[in-house]
Amino acid sequence: MNALERFRAPKNPKLRDEDAGLTPLREKNGEGGTKQRERALTAELIGQVAHFQEMLFASRKQKLLLILQGMDTSGKDGTTRVLFSQISPMGIRATGFAAPSERERAHDYLWRVHAHVPGNGMIAVFNRSHYEDVLVPRVLGDIDGKETKRRHAQIRDFERMLSETGTTIMKVFLHISKDEQKKRLQERLDDPEKHWKFDPTDLTVRAQWDAYQRAYEDAIAVTNADHAPWYIVPADSKTHRNLIVANLVLETMRGMKLSWPAPKADLDKLKVE
Template sequence: MKAREQFRAGKNFKLRDESADDRPLRNGDNGESKSAIKQEERELTLQLTDRIAVLQEMLYARRQRKVLLVLQGMDTSGKDGTITALFNRINPMGLRAVGFKVPSPAELAHDFLWRIHYHVPVGGEIVIFNRSHYEDVLITVVQGLIDDKECKRRYQHILDFERMLVETGTIIVKVFLHISKEEQRERLQARLDDPEKQWKFDANDLVQRKKWNDYQQAYQRAIVATDTDHAPWYVIPANSKTHRNLLVSTLLLEIMEDLALSYPDPDPGLSKLKVE
């Protein structure tokens, strides 16, 4: 089964805590130690990302197609780690990562998609959104900043926006990194316990954690409402960091291979040139 079929959310998607532990690319552990399994998954991910790097160079050379990778997930789900694992071996030319924080006063004065549209990829680019326009139908809902009518209106705006991007040459890959509540607890505690990671800790994470169930409902609702054939959602079990990276790299490579990318044909006049 192709990764796009295996991880596709679909209209019957149900968000379940226990599925965050799934490791769909492993057929049992064959008695291997956890460290051996993780090392194997790292090596497989490197092989896939090396291939992605070649395809990204072809994408950049032609400057025609565009790829937008949207990463969403609860706090500590691994958005930063996924970006590092997938793209640390790729030529930064033609690659951008954009993190969306709390909107500024100027951004709030515009429609919610205004700040998003500025950052979408141009021809030849891969752009990664670390959080995205979906925050405006997630945190705004959980915090009670918009009502149900406005939320549904924003879903429609998102559908129209994404359709426009696809129709103008953008491949949209929307990934939800799914972790369990217990896994989040362990990761937040690890940040508190490690002096070198305490800078990542935000006390507000504990406030938001109390609304875990509300966020799960908001995610499930948003994913079902905005999963389309041209801009589907993929749900990646993310309790295992190494398996998460393997899954996302497998998915992205499959999608990029289907673009049938190649280097541009050389100028016929080049065969007559000689470097003195």
């Protein structure tokens, strides 16, 4: 099964709550060992990703940018963790883009993002990104439809430039349902050790769930390009979500046609004294 095709966002994506619970990769076995099997399979795939990453790092000719977006609690952190579980930390960098600082706000909204795009040989994971700037301000009414469209075009231009200069881009929307978010937010509230993760404004955002889903649908529709594809990943199940993302990253890296750099002259005849 080709995950890149299976989960590629369609031309006019509709984010329906019921689709967040889909588990198309789940084997048709008893529920019992499903999660365990999905964890094991994910680990196996990430092991293969780690092998490709070594080639990427060794060759230093290409770069990979993975953008993770999704509503609060959709699993952006958890997905990032899975990638780091086996990939060498010297070759992958995760950057979170929270509400911009004063210095960041003094620049255009692509400035802080641009500073963290990957260099040759590297993988960069964006935990949120420039897409926040066509979501939050739009829903809050800080930018109008015209400005939103202008930003959409700017983002398309920016990503095309990155692609043309050697960056493979993949964009993943972690799709959870409103019910699942309710459960996860409530868990944070019920566990004092998770209180720090809870931001009361999460509830304000949640209250505007539909507006955010529509803003996502638009942003995905107009920035979904073959050189910067969007994938919509059902994310109500954490283990299945990780399995899908592992598949997507692996297939993307396979498509990069990576290879080991040309061997340095006669290195294998050297003897260490």
